[in-house]
Amino acid sequence: MTVVSEQVDGENTQAVATGLARLDPTVPAAVNVAEYGFEGRFEDWAGDARYFEYSKAANPIGSGRTSRVPIRRFSPELYAEGPSRIIPLDLSKELGIEQGPATSPGLVANFVRIRAGERVPTDPNATSELFYVLYGAGYSAVNGRLVPWEKGDFLTLPAGSRSVHYAESDTVFYYVHDEPLLRYLGAQAAEPRFRATKFARRDAVAELERIAARPGANEKSRVSVLLANADEEQTLTITHTLWAMFGVLPAGQEQRPHRHQSVALDLILDAPEGCYSLLGDRLDERGEIVNPVRVDWEPGGAFVTPPGTWHAHFNESGRDAHLIPIQDAGLQTYLRSLDIRFSDRR
Known part of the structure; x- marks a missing residue:
């Protein structure tokens, strides 16, 4: 490697000719770097460099350096x-995120309350927004276009959606978007990756009822409808980062333990007493969750299932229960890291 000494702002510096050539192939081996816009002294840039022995830094979550997603x-x-x-x-x-809010490292879930005759605007720096109408009715103005909604409808909006939501009756949304992911990346969501889409309650309910009526439906791991956007042919998800399921847990049934590397922000629609989830870090030799944490389902409430956590759902009542898990599984699927697994219960 050829090193030449040059005079820059009255100071002798060492200019690495091959390095300059990579920046601009027209720069000759010996140059006055000031002529090419390189002003001042060469800098060190090593002040923030750190070095760790592998075993000390390979698993910062396990060591506690990176906080876990809490239940x-x-x-x-x-x-x-x-x-x-x-x-x-x-x-x-809890997540050690200085610029909040965040419900998981990449997502934030919200409840949105809008009183009758009032409005609430939304304009996050997000690639994906998902609204579920828990109750109420009204319409949204999105980039100058109007869309009506009512209880049970889903609405997804892409990057660049400046919206105002108007309630004709008292309304509550469950609202999830991926602004925390964009903050972490230091990125601005600029290009829409899908078209704004509404999933009407009547269509989602009809599809779920059709699936539940199939012979042997209750013998499957779950009875549910996965909502997907036509633009997401590779991931088969509701947006390119988000995944959403509309499901029923039939009376007297359970979903056996399973896990995935996406976080789940679970919304409970209706659940009689006796519906709950068990969550834990590992399984025993029978495929049961060891020392589980119990989360009782509360209608209209939500709970967080951390990534990689084994979880099972139980309905010990005499009535069906309905839920909507929303996950960052669109992103995890695209990264080929979702890794969903089910217990081989004995």
Whole structure:
């Protein structure tokens, strides 16, 4: 490698000719670097460099350096009354995220309360927004276009969606988007990756009822409808980063233990007493969760299932229960890292 000494702003510096040539092939081996816009002294840039022995840094989650996603339940009391507003389900402090809010490292879930005759705007720096209408009716103005909605409808919006949501009756949304992921990447969501889409309640319910009526439906791992966008042919998900399922847990049934590397922000629609989930880090030799944490289902409430956590759902009541898990599984599927697994229960 040829090294030449050059005079820059009155100071002798060492200019690496091959390095300059990579930046600009027209730069000759011996140059006055000031003529090419390189001003001032050469800098060191090593101040932030750190070096770790492999075993000390290979698993920062296991060592506690990187915080785990906590199991957390959020009550419908958060939106039961009060003014029109967005209510973030914020775990940013537990996650060590300085710029919140965030419910997981890449997603934030919210309840949105809008009183009749009022409106709430949304305009996050996000690639994907997903709204589910828990109750109420109204319409949204999205980039100058209007779309109506009512209880049970889903609405997904892509990057660049400046929206105002108007409630004709008292309304609550469950609202999830991926702004925390964009903050972490230091990126701006600029290009829409799918078209704004509404999944009407009547269509989703009809499809779920059709699936549930099939012979042997209750023998499957779950009875549910996966919602997908026509633009997401590779991941088969509701947006390119988000995954959503509309499911029923039939009376007296359970979903055996399973896990995935996506986080789940689970919304419970209706659930009689006796519906709950068990969550834990490992299985025993019989395929059962060891020392599980129990999360009782609360209608209109939500809870977080951390990535990689084994979980099973139980309905010990006499009535069906319905839920909507929303995950970052669109992104995980695209990265080929979802790794969903089911227990081989003995």
